Amino acid sequence: MAFMFNSLRDWFAETLSHAVGNPSEEKRTVPPPIGFQPYRDVPRKRAH
Numbered sequence: 001m002a003f004m005f006n007s008l009r010d011w012f013a014e015t016l017s018h019a020v021g022n023p024s025e026e027k028r029t030v031p032p033p034i035g036f037q038p039y040r041d042v043p044r045k046r047a048h
C-alpha cells in the first residue's frame with residue numbers, strides 16, 4: 001500500500017509540474033523583445 005501511495009504521489013507531482021511549468025526554464029525560452037529598445041550602451045571615446 002505504501003508503494004502505491006508513493007508512486008501516486010510521484011505521478012501527481014510530475015503531472016502538476018508539467019501543468020504549471022518550470023519558471024526558470026520558461027525564462028530561458030523567451031524570445032527577444034520586438035520593437036524599439038532603449039539605448040543602453042556607453043560609447044567609448046576613440047583616440048586618434
